[in-house]
Amino acid sequence: MKKIELLKKLAEYVTFSNKxxxxxxxxxxxxxxxxxxxxxKEGLIFAIEKNKYTLHKDAFIIASKIVWxxxxxxxxxxxxxxxxxxxxxxxxVITTRARKRNVLNFENTKIILxxxxxxxxxxxxxxxxxxxxxxxxxxEKALIDSALFKxxxxxxxxxxVKERKNAxxxxxxxxxxxxxxxxxxxxxxxxxxxxxxxxxFAKFKKYLDYKYAVLDTVMPKKGKxxxxxxIIENVGL
Numbered sequence: 001m002k003k004i005e006l007l008k009k010l011a012e013y014v015t016f017s018n019k020x021x022x023x024x025x026x027x028x029x030x031x032x033x034x035x036x037x038x039x040x041k042e043g044l045i046f047a048i049e050k051n052k053y054t055l056h057k058d059a060f061i062i063a064s065k066i067v068w069x070x071x072x073x074x075x076x077x078x079x080x081x082x083x084x085x086x087x088x089x090x091x092x093v094i095t096t097r098a099r100k101r102n103v104l105n106f107e108n109t110k111i112i113l114x115x116x117x118x119x120x121x122x123x124x125x126x127x128x129x130x131x132x133x134x135x136x137x138x139x140e141k142a143l144i145d146s147a148l149f150k151x152x153x154x155x156x157x158x159x160x161v162k163e164r165k166n167a168x169x170x171x172x173x174x175x176x177x178x179x180x181x182x183x184x185x186x187x188x189x190x191x192x193x194x195x196x197x198x199x200x201f202a203k204f205k206k207y208l209d210y211k212y213a214v215l216d217t218v219m220p221k222k223g224k225x226x227x228x229x230x231i232i233e234n235v236g237l
C-alpha cells in the first residue's frame with residue numbers, strides 16, 4: 001500500500017494503533033511497527049502514548065479519545081461554550097477508567113485525566129468539532145465538575161454564573177446538584193443562585209446541615225456567616 005493511501009485512511013481516525021495499521025495494510029504486527037516507525041521519523045504521525053498515534057495536531061480533538069468512556073469538562077468545556085475569556089493551557093478530561101498515567105503532554109498541551117465515580121459520570125453530550133465527534137460536558141455540568149473536583153476556584157465560578165447567567169439553564173444546574181447530593185456543593189451553589197435572584201432553598205433545604213462551609217476554599221476562612229445557606233462569605237459577590 002502506498003504511503004499517501006495509508007495516510008489518507010489513517011486520517012479518518014482520531015487515534016490509531018498498531019492493530020489499525022495491520023487491519024488497513026493486511027500485514028503482520030512487525031510490518032505495522034516498521035511503518036509506524038518510518039511515519040513517525042518523517043513527522044507524518046505523532047505519538048500520544050504507547051501504541052496510540054494520530055495524524056492530527058489539535059489536542060482538543062485527541063483528548064476525549066484517549067480513554068473510553070470520557071468527556072471534556074471544567075475549563076475546557078467552559079471555554080468551548082465561551083463562558084470564559086480565559087484561554088486554559090490544559091485540557092481536562094473526565095473518565096471512570098483508572099490509568100497509570102493521568103497526565104499526558106501532546107503538542108505542548110497538557111491533557112489531564114480525572115478519574116471519577118460512575119455516579120458523577122453524566123451531564124455530557126456529543127458535539128461535532130472539526131469533522132470529528134467529541135464528548136463534552138454541558139455548561140451546567142462543567143461548572144459543577146469544576147467545583148466538585150476543585151479545578152476552578154469558586155470565585156471564578158461566581159463570576160461566570162453572574163456574568164453569563166442568561167447562557168445557563170439554571171433549572172438543569174439545580175437538577176444536577178440534587179442528583180449529586182453533595183451538601184457542601186449545594187450550600188455554595190444555593191447561596192450563589194440566591195444572590196442572582198434564583199432562590200431554590202425549598203429544594204435544597206433537606207441537604208443543609210448545621211456545619212458551615214467556606215464559599216471559596218482558596219481564600220482565608222474568615223467572613224460573615226450566612227445562616228440560611230450555612231456559608232462563610234469569605235469572598236464578595
